[in-house]
Amino acid sequence: MPKISVGRSDEDREEYGLEGTGIIGKHLVGENQEAHTANPVYFDLATPHVVGVFGKRGTGKSYSLGTLAEEIQASDLGDNLSTVIIDPMGIYWSMKHPNNRSISLLDDWDQKPEAMDAKVYIPEGKTDEMEEKEIPYDDTFTLNPGEFSAQEWSMAFKIDLNSERGILLERVLSNLEDRKGTDYSLDDIINTIKKFEFPKETKEGLINRFMSAKDWGVFGKESSIDKFTQRGELSVVDVSVFGELASGWSVRSLIVGLMAKRILRKRMTARRVEEIKEMDNIVENEMPITWMLIDEAHEFLPATGETPASGPLMKWVKIGREPGVSLVLATQQPAKLDPDALSQCDIILSHRLTAKQDINSLGEIMQSYMRHDIGHYIDALPDRAGTGLILDDNSERIYPIQMRPRKSWHAGGTPDAFEE
Numbered sequence: 001m002p003k004i005s006v007g008r009s010d011e012d013r014e015e016y017g018l019e020g021t022g023i024i025g026k027h028l029v030g031e032n033q034e035a036h037t038a039n040p041v042y043f044d045l046a047t048p049h050v051v052g053v054f055g056k057r058g059t060g061k062s063y064s065l066g067t068l069a070e071e072i073q074a075s076d077l078g079d080n081l082s083t084v085i086i087d088p089m090g091i092y093w094s095m096k097h098p099n100n101r102s103i104s105l106l107d108d109w110d111q112k113p114e115a116m117d118a119k120v121y122i123p124e125g126k127t128d129e130m131e132e133k134e135i136p137y138d139d140t141f142t143l144n145p146g147e148f149s150a151q152e153w154s155m156a157f158k159i160d161l162n163s164e165r166g167i168l169l170e171r172v173l174s175n176l177e178d179r180k181g182t183d184y185s186l187d188d189i190i191n192t193i194k195k196f197e198f199p200k201e202t203k204e205g206l207i208n209r210f211m212s213a214k215d216w217g218v219f220g221k222e223s224s225i226d227k228f229t230q231r232g233e234l235s236v237v238d239v240s241v242f243g244e245l246a247s248g249w250s251v252r253s254l255i256v257g258l259m260a261k262r263i264l265r266k267r268m269t270a271r272r273v274e275e276i277k278e279m280d281n282i283v284e285n286e287m288p289i290t291w292m293l294i295d296e297a298h299e300f301l302p303a304t305g306e307t308p309a310s311g312p313l314m315k316w317v318k319i320g321r322e323p324g325v326s327l328v329l330a331t332q333q334p335a336k337l338d339p340d341a342l343s344q345c346d347i348i349l350s351h352r353l354t355a356k357q358d359i360n361s362l363g364e365i366m367q368s369y370m371r372h373d374i375g376h377y378i379d380a381l382p383d384r385a386g387t388g389l390i391l392d393d394n395s396e397r398i399y400p401i402q403m404r405p406r407k408s409w410h411a412g413g414t415p416d417a418f419e420e
């Protein structure tokens with residue numbers, strides 16, 4: 001039996017074999033109750049991908065995201081990679097612990113519980129809250145307000161740029177930019193708004209938004225987010241603390257948008273240097289190839305509307321191949337994910353889905369090599385945690401899979417306010 005590898009074209013398979021892959025699970029053979037696990041499924045980590053992880057609530061999306069992160073960490077390419085998990089529910093800190101809950105299950109897979117060397121980052125102003133909740137973290141981060149455009153703020157605040165408030169916002173920011181470049185604080189913004197001759201309500205409305213942004217606890221002098229992409233490291237960016245805020249998803253999107261922009265820019269520069277070095281046969285990369293894993297991705301890259309993260313993430317999706325950035329988007333409702341992003345996924349891991357519109361949205365992509373309707377494949381999956389379908393555009397194949405048990409602790413699976 002030939003080995004199953006996902007994300008690798010036949011040519012790459014011939015040239016590299018299984019180097020730079022990780023085992024994410026086993027091929028499921030047979031249908032429903034009769035299904036049993038067969039050959040391991042290898043997953044390509046060496047080249048950039050856009051991966052969709054789907055499935056209704058409780059079917060294993062967050063768990064599988066963690067499995068992918070574990071494989072990247074364990075990979076023979078580990079030092080040339082870095083992994084960032086965007087964690088809107090605050091569940092991935094548990095990867096620092098071994099999965100002692102599943103010793104016997106792991107044993108069936110010839111695996112042992114293993115703690116990951118993950119670094120958990122939280123917004124600087126939220127340390128008290130995290131300590132209260134007894135959630136461990138390693139370091140904090142801040143964003144520099146001077147790095148956001150009027151358009152990004154307007155998306156975060158849901159202000160129409162053509163409205164009075166929007167116009168004021170643009171003028172204030174361009175005034176600040178002229179005077180200070182990108183070096184200004186929320187207080188500078190608020191003080192500048194006060195100086196403009198605009199109707200009182202317009203000014204107050206805008207000031208209120210920036211006052212509330214102070215409570216987000218994420219703004220500081222500089223954007224200290226470059227530490228998320230260190231060589232060989234797994235960074236968990238815990239953005240769950242904004243859960244109570246009405247504007248929670250806006251803040252999260254500002255963070256993710258800025259990160260995505262920065263990482264892409266740095267990788268594009270690094271790629272040029274690497275190419276020059278490659279000509280001299282030097283193999284270490286300038287900056288690690290970055291994998292960004294986003295849970296609840298439809299909140300950042302929605303089918304309708306735009307967030308401050310939509311543009312930067314779409315750029316990853318569209319041109320990420322060349323500079324070498326990979327994106328993994330997990331959501332329980334693929335139909336709610338930007339359809340352009342969905343159609344650009346070259347690998348899909350779909351756990352069980354039942355909503356017709358979600359099944360249909362999957363059916364629309366990768367049709368050409370499916371022998372049956374997508375619903376047929378999904379119906380044949382046994383009703384067990386961690387089973388799913390892999391649709392691989394690179395090899396043009398479809399595989400039922402049983403995802404492997406996690407080596408590190410998974411803190412999800414408990415009810416939370418975010419899903420459905």
Ligand SMILES: Nc1ncnc2c1ncn2[C@@H]1O[C@H](COP(=O)(O)OP(=O)(O)O)[C@@H](O)[C@H]1O
Nearest residue numbers: 057058059060061062063385386403404412413
């Ligand atoms: N591959 C797997 N092997 C064993 N158990 C799994 C697997 N995937 C998921 N589970 C179980 O299912 C539960 C729900 O998975 P989770 O990923 O949190 O769901 P969601 O799809 O809502 O993100 C997990 O807590 C775990 O107990």
Ligand SMILES: [Mg+2]
Nearest residue numbers: 061062063412
């Ligand atoms: Mg989940």
